[in-house]
Amino acid sequence: MSLTSTTTATRDDGPASRPGPEHRFRRKGPVHRLLRLIRRPLSLQGLLVGATVIVVGYLALVPLGYLIHDTFLSADGSGVSLDAFARAYGGDSHAGEMMLNSLWFAIGSAALALLLGTVLAYVQVRTDTPFKGLFFAASLVPLIVPGILYTTAWIFLADPSTGLLNSLLFTPLFGSSPLNIYSIWGMIWVQGLHLAPVAFLLMVAAFRAMDPSLEESAAMSGAGRLTVLRRITMPLLRPAMISSALLMFIQSLESFEVPGLLGLQNGIYVFTSRIYFVLRSYPIDYGAAGAYAIGLLVIAVIGVLLSSWLQRSSRNYQTVGGKAFRPRPVELGRARAFVGAGVILYFLVTVILPVGVLVYASLLKYYAAPTRETLGRLTLDNYRAVFTQPFALTALKNSLVLGVGAATVVMLLASIVAWVVLRTKAPGRRILDLLAFTPIVIPGLVLGLALAFVYLRMPLPVYGTLLILLISYCTRYLPYGMRYASSAMAQMSPELEESAAVSGASWFQTFRRVLLPLMSGGILAGWVYILIVSFRELSSTILLYSPGKEVLSVLIWEQFENGQFTTLAALGVCMVTLLVLLVAIAYRLGARFGLQSDSAN
Amino acid sequence: MRTTRTTTLALAGLLIAATATGCGSAVTTxxxxxxxxxxxxxxxxxxxxxxxxxxxxxxxxxxxxxxxxxxxxxxxxxxxxxxxxxxxxxxxxxxxxxxxxxxxxxxxxxxxxxxxxxxxxxxxxxxxxxxxxxxxxxxxxxxxxxxxxxxxxxxxxxxRLNVFQPAWNTDLVKPADEPHSWEDLALPKYKGKLTLEVSDSDWYANVTKYWLDHGKSQAEVDSLWQDIAANSKVAKGHVTMMQFLSAGQSAIQAMNYTYITDHAIAAGAPVTHLPRSGVSKIPAFPRxxxxxxxxxxxxxxxxxxxxxxxxxxxxxxxxxxxxxxSTKVPGDKSLQGITLVPFDVEGVSRDAAHWDKKYDALLRSAGKSGK
Structure with missing residues (x-):
């Protein structure tokens, strides 16, 4: 079990490390080595790490195996074939044009989200900007609002002919309506804003874990503020930036909500529109769907390899060392008012406007632009409908259980896997890293089918329970948890673990008392992210949930199918309120357990 | 060290217990x-x-x-x-x-x-x-x-039947401009006003067959579809489309289900699938x-x-x-003013892939060519 041989923890926690028997074994050479080999996996460290690796490998391999089997097996089942790729990419499928659209959309959205998320995180953690409390919760709102609602809100705001921004702001003031949401720029804008919280959460954790003494030394040596930012701060944040860019890029590549609602209008087809069509026809061409997913997988693998290559000299990023530090905020001075105004403007555009449209819609029977007449017809009926919906409470409870469960399980697994990948020299650790990333390219429906296939044939009471949804969510969000955990781990110097070991701490003690607390910023960020997105997960849920075990996303989908957009808006408003509250509680509890807080700065 | 070993044993025990209970409850049906x-x-x-x-x-x-x-x-x-x-x-x-x-x-x-x-x-x-x-x-x-x-x-x-009809916003389409046949959707006056739904290949199949069965040549049918596509934008989801139709963001939908339109009407939205006369001559396909x-x-x-x-x-x-x-029920007014024609269940299910492909190709020319 060479996975447990590490650079830092080379001692053994097992009974073999006690001096007495050790001597006896040493004399007997090969027998001793054999016993060590057997006993080491039975140590707590061995068991924990071994079990984690097995669980993660299992979670990732089930859907991947299902997908690959259907992709490469020829239609008659007789042998391996590449027909599926010909069907997917060949002929009249416009694969090239769609690929270009997809890349452009994904790069644009990821870049916009990364820029916004990083700037926001910097302002939040490292400056003395006003409105910090409001800032944090508000930054997460675009992530909380279900994609279909956020996109629709933007359609109502920026439709070229009837959008509120065009008709109420630009036309009266400037005589033109310049905003067109149905363009590639509109798509990038909506997707970028929707994803910015992913980058924000990661970057906040990274900024918090950064020792400002490096920046201070640079400033003392005469570097200007911009130089410090460019030469010290940014390079130090590379692991977190690469991680979030990778996540957001792949997520944009495979998302169909925004391209479906905004792109189709002007004939902008993306790569995933093909997967969407393939998956909704019967019989499903699993081969073609798999061929598309494998295309995405290749891109994802290149991304993961590139990111580990960019982080190859790991010492450069280890900002959490043995010395105490306290990130000190940059005093903005006269700029404080401007930054404050900028913050307010940002929230006006990304939160107040779209959520405002939703609140307005939730008070109507059907959406219509605000006039004196529609404003006179406002009603709370939609909220009444939400609260009297059958299963509303059960669904809320189930979603909470699943969200908290998936977030906790994934972050625990991811922390241990991140440790194996970054801290050990175990063979196959890179493969483990890649494997933990593969679920990101598996379409939700395929994941659902794979899990149904396996658990219908397994004599375990999993199918038809909440457990199968938990497994599905853990699989889907494992890649995200991995990125959050490994970027936090990359910032930590091994010298901390070494000192713990020298002081006689066992591996488990070191992990629990040193590593986890120091990574808590990143882990909590990942936890919050998974909690939020698991409330929305539908594509595998819709196949796997059982009567009586509904979750909120199924309810949202039902409202949508019923054609009650305004009721859906009411449900969305309730969700935003609830999740903002939950996140606030999570961070308040985090602060109690030693998580650094920015409010004291 | 003793605690470690106890924990280890406890963990292993739990694992075994969990597996055993799981296996015990095998279901056979x-x-x-x-x-x-x-x-x-x-x-x-x-x-x-x-x-x-x-x-x-x-x-x-x-x-x-x-x-x-x-x-x-x-x-x-x-x-x-x-x-x-x-x-x-x-x-x-x-x-x-x-x-x-x-x-x-x-x-x-x-x-x-x-x-x-x-x-x-x-x-x-x-x-x-x-x-x-x-x-x-x-x-x-x-x-x-x-x-x-x-x-x-x-x-x-x-x-039950989901009936295919066009739907339009009554504020944006005046009675004189209402469509009276599927062919009307190809008229130049609807340029830029029409919306097609991305998955409606079954509608496309039925209209195409209806036209061919009623004396049109393949060339005429193709030309009509080209003109309809040229008038159109593409959207996804019938419910979403009805939302935008109610809000006045689109004027006409080439096809929506009449029950979705009826629900919007019940909520007070300015939409309809029947002309002012109350009787639609557009062949309605009941799916x-x-x-x-x-x-x-x-x-x-x-x-x-x-x-x-x-x-x-x-x-x-x-x-x-x-x-x-699907049966005659007293008090059923859902088909009032609608002219039903047969829906081709067998043909659409048998050749689904063929129609999907043709409809997809048509959508790709949406809004692009035309007179």
Whole structure:
């Protein structure tokens, strides 16, 4: 079990490390080595790490195996074939044009989200900007609002002919309506804003874990503020930036909500529109769907390899060392008012406007632009409908259980896997890293089918329970948890673990008392992210949930199918309120357990 | 060190215990399967006036529950299943999904030998797929007598119809500009005003066949479609489209289901699928949704009763919900002013891939060419 041989923890926690028997074994050479080999996996460290690796490998391999089997097996089942790729990419499928659209959309959205998320995180953690409390919760709102609602809100705001921004702001003031949401720029804008919280959460954790003494030394040596930012701060944040860019890029590549609602209008087809069509026809061409997913997988693998290559000299990023530090905020001075105004403007555009449209819609029977007449017809009926919906409470409870469960399980697994990948020299650790990333390219429906296939044939009471949804969510969000955990781990110097070991701490003690607390910023960020997105997960849920075990996303989908957009808006408003509250509680509890807080700065 | 070892042992013990409990609760349903098929054979052999009584009697032994997989929206499924529960005292567990998920879930379960659904109520294409695989059971109850022969299929029967018609915003389309035929949608006056839905290949197939059957040449049909596409933008989702139509963001939808339009009208939205005259001459294609019983079901008698219910009292419930039932029900006004023509169930299911491909190619020229 060479996975447990590490650079830092080379001692053994097992009974073999006690001096007495050790001597006896040493004399007997090969027998001793054999016993060590057997006993080491039975140590707590061995068991924990071994079990984690097995669980993660299992979670990732089930859907991947299902997908690959259907992709490469020829239609008659007789042998391996590449027909599926010909069907997917060949002929009249416009694969090239769609690929270009997809890349452009994904790069644009990821870049916009990364820029916004990083700037926001910097302002939040490292400056003395006003409105910090409001800032944090508000930054997460675009992530909380279900994609279909956020996109629709933007359609109502920026439709070229009837959008509120065009008709109420630009036309009266400037005589033109310049905003067109149905363009590639509109798509990038909506997707970028929707994803910015992913980058924000990661970057906040990274900024918090950064020792400002490096920046201070640079400033003392005469570097200007911009130089410090460019030469010290940014390079130090590379692991977190690469991680979030990778996540957001792949997520944009495979998302169909925004391209479906905004792109189709002007004939902008993306790569995933093909997967969407393939998956909704019967019989499903699993081969073609798999061929598309494998295309995405290749891109994802290149991304993961590139990111580990960019982080190859790991010492450069280890900002959490043995010395105490306290990130000190940059005093903005006269700029404080401007930054404050900028913050307010940002929230006006990304939160107040779209959520405002939703609140307005939730008070109507059907959406219509605000006039004196529609404003006179406002009603709370939609909220009444939400609260009297059958299963509303059960669904809320189930979603909470699943969200908290998936977030906790994934972050625990991811922390241990991140440790194996970054801290050990175990063979196959890179493969483990890649494997933990593969679920990101598996379409939700395929994941659902794979899990149904396996658990219908397994004599375990999993199918038809909440457990199968938990497994599905853990699989889907494992890649995200991995990125959050490994970027936090990359910032930590091994010298901390070494000192713990020298002081006689066992591996488990070191992990629990040193590593986890120091990574808590990143882990909590990942936890919050998974909690939020698991409330929305539908594509595998819709196949796997059982009567009586509904979750909120199924309810949202039902409202949508019923054609009650305004009721859906009411449900969305309730969700935003609830999740903002939950996140606030999570961070308040985090602060109690030693998580650094920015409010004291 | 001792604590470590104790924890290790405890962990290992837990793992073993968990595995053991898991394995202990293996489920086998093969015996339920033969039982179900025996019941289906038995009830089919009874005189028709004794079938309901027999099914009710056997349903008592099945625990008075029914597992239904359906693509009825919840505002329909809830009242319909409540009416069934009230009538037969059988509690219904409803799995609601898209018709595709209903199909995939049923397929997965049947192939694994663990039928989770007793009865299905979903779109025709998915029922055809299941019937082709012989996964459904035959029904020969008296309820079929009231059903038109065009609504009866091997192993399933139509329960309700989703009717294809254009829909428009009455603020944006004046009476003089209302469409009166599918051909009208190709007129240059609708340039930039029309919306096509991305998955409507079944509508495309039916209109194309209708035109070809009514004397148009393939070239004429192709040219009409090119002009319609040139007038159009593409959108996704009938419900979403109706939202934007109500809000006045689009003027006309080439096709939406009349019940979606009717629901929007009921909420007060300025939309319609009927011209001011109240009578539409546009050939309306009714796409059937149907009911079926699953072979190897765990509760076949309850499934049989649900099938029977959906073609009798259930039809009245559908009318109350302003849907279009598949049989003639007094008080049904959903087809008022509509000119029904046959929907090509067989052709659309057989050549689905072909129509998908052609429709997709057409959409790619949307808004681009034209006069």
């Amino acid at each position: 093969s015996s339920a399967g033969t039982k179900a098929n025996d019941f289906y054979a038995q009830i089919a052999g009874l005189p028709k006036d004794q079938q309901v009584a027999k099914a009710t009697e056997v349903a008592r032994t099945e625990g008075d529950t029914l597992s239904l997989y359906t693509s009825m929206t919840s505002d329909v499924a809830t009242p319909v299943t409540q009416a069934f529960e009230k009538k037969y005292g059988i509690k219904v567990n409803v799995f609601r999904g898209t018709s595709e998920t209903v199909l995939q879930r049923t397929l997965q379960e049947v192939q694994a030998g663990k039928a989770g659904a007793d009865a299905l109520e979903t779109n025709f294409a998915e029922l055809m797929a299941l019937a082709d695989n012989d996964f459904l059971a035959d029904f020969n109850g008296a309820a079929l007598d009231k059903v038109d022969s065009t609504a009866k299929f091997p192993q399933w029967t139509a329960t 059937p949704n149907g009911v079926a019983m699953v072979k190897n079901a765990q509760r076949p008698a309850s499934a049989w009763l649900f099938y029977h219910f959906m073609l009798t009292d259930g039809q009245k419930e559908l009318v109350k919900l302003k849907l279009t039932p």
